[in-house]
Amino acid sequence: MRPLNNVWNAGGVIYLSMFKKILGLKEKILDILFPVHCLNCGKAALPHRSLSEGGGWVCGDCLGFVNFEGVFLCPRCGDHTYIGRACKRCVPPHSPSVPRQVGEQGEIEGVYLNKSYLNGLVAMGKYSDKFLQKLIKSLKFQYITDLESVFDKLVKRFCLKYSAVFPQNAIIVPVPLHPLRLRERGFNQAEYIAKFINGALGYEISNVLQRIRYTYRQSELPKEMREKNIRGAFKYCHSESPDQDREAKNLAGAERPLAEILHSVQDDNFRRVPEIIILVDDVYTSGGTMQECAKTLKEAGAKEVWGFVLARG
Numbered sequence: 001m002r003p004l005n006n007v008w009n010a011g012g013v014i015y016l017s018m019f020k021k022i023l024g025l026k027e028k029i030l031d032i033l034f035p036v037h038c039l040n041c042g043k044a045a046l047p048h049r050s051l052s053e054g055g056g057w058v059c060g061d062c063l064g065f066v067n068f069e070g071v072f073l074c075p076r077c078g079d080h081t082y083i084g085r086a087c088k089r090c091v092p093p094h095s096p097s098v099p100r101q102v103g104e105q106g107e108i109e110g111v112y113l114n115k116s117y118l119n120g121l122v123a124m125g126k127y128s129d130k131f132l133q134k135l136i137k138s139l140k141f142q143y144i145t146d147l148e149s150v151f152d153k154l155v156k157r158f159c160l161k162y163s164a165v166f167p168q169n170a171i172i173v174p175v176p177l178h179p180l181r182l183r184e185r186g187f188n189q190a191e192y193i194a195k196f197i198n199g200a201l202g203y204e205i206s207n208v209l210q211r212i213r214y215t216y217r218q219s220e221l222p223k224e225m226r227e228k229n230i231r232g233a234f235k236y237c238h239s240e241s242p243d244q245d246r247e248a249k250n251l252a253g254a255e256r257p258l259a260e261i262l263h264s265v266q267d268d269n270f271r272r273v274p275e276i277i278i279l280v281d282d283v284y285t286s287g288g289t290m291q292e293c294a295k296t297l298k299e300a301g302a303k304e305v306w307g308f309v310l311a312r313g
C-alpha cells in the first residue's frame with residue numbers, strides 16, 4: 001500500500017503545483033488585459049498580487065504616503081482635546097444612566113442641540129486630504145473588493161499604532177444602511193471597516209443598530225436640515241438571533257465553534273446592551289448620523305459610545 005500512497009501523494013503535489021501555475025497565469029493575463037494604475041500617482045499597479053508583493057490599487061510608494069496620523073478633536077465643536085474626547089462644553093448635561101427630566105434646559109424634542117452624544121471621536125485622517133478622499137470615494141462607490149486589502153492594511157496599521165486611544169472591552173457597532181440603500185450599493189462600507197478593526201484589535205462586532213427610516217443623504221442637505229433629517233432614523237435591536245450574531249462573526253472572519261456560540265446564547269450577557277461601544281463609519285462631516293446613532297445607543301443603556309471614522313470633514 002505504501003508505494004501506491006506515495007504515487008497518489010506525488011500525483012497530488014503535481015496537480016497542486018499545476019493548479020497554482022494555471023492560477024498565476026490567469027492573473028498575469030488579467031493584469032495584461034485589464035491593466036490598472038495606482039489611484040494616486042497613476043503608475044502601473046499589479047492588482048492581482050498581494051500587497052506584500054507590491055500589488056493592489058495603490059502602489060507601495062503611495063501606500064506609505066497616506067496621511068493617517070490621526071485627528072483627535074471634540075466631535076461637536078472641533079476643539080483639540082485629549083485623544084478626541086468630547087470637551088466639557090459639548091457633553092449633554094444628563095448622564096445616560098440617569099433618566100432625563102422632560103423639558104430639561106437646553107433640550108428640544110429629546111435632542112440636545114450642539115451637544116455631543118459621542119464621548120469621543122477618533123479619525124484616521126482629514127477628508128480635505130485629496131488622496132484620502134479619492135480612496136474613500138473609491139471604496140464606497142466602485143472597488144470594494146479591490147480596495148479591501150488596501151484599507152485592511154491601513155486601518156490595521158493605524159489601530160496598532162494608536163491602540164492606547166481605543167476604549168478597552170468595547171464592542172464594535174457599524175453605522176447601518178437602510179435596507180434599500182444596502183440593496184442599491186450591495187455592501188455596507190462601515191461593516192468592512194468594523195471587520196478591519198476586529199482584525200487589528202480583536203473586539204467583537206455586533207449589529208445592534210437598525211436604520212428604520214429612509215433618509216436623504218446628509219451631504220445633499222443644507223447644514224440646518226441635517227439634524228432633523230436623521231432624527232429618529234435608528235433603532236436599537238438586541239442581538240438575540242444567533243443567526244444574526246453568526247453573520248456578524250462570519251463577516252469578521254472569526255467564526256467561533258458552535259458550542260461557544262450556543263453557550264453565548266444561553267448567557268444573559270448575550271442580551272445585555274454593550275456598555276462600551278465603538279461606533280464605526282467611513283466619514284464624519286457634520287456628525288448628525290453618528291450623533292443620532294450614539295443617542296439611540298445611550299437611550300438603550302450604553303454608557304460610553306466612541307466614534308471611529310476613516311476621515312473627518
Ligand SMILES: [Zn+2]
Nearest residue numbers: 038041059062
Ligand atoms: Zn502610486
Ligand SMILES: [Zn+2]
Nearest residue numbers: 074077087090
Ligand atoms: Zn466641544
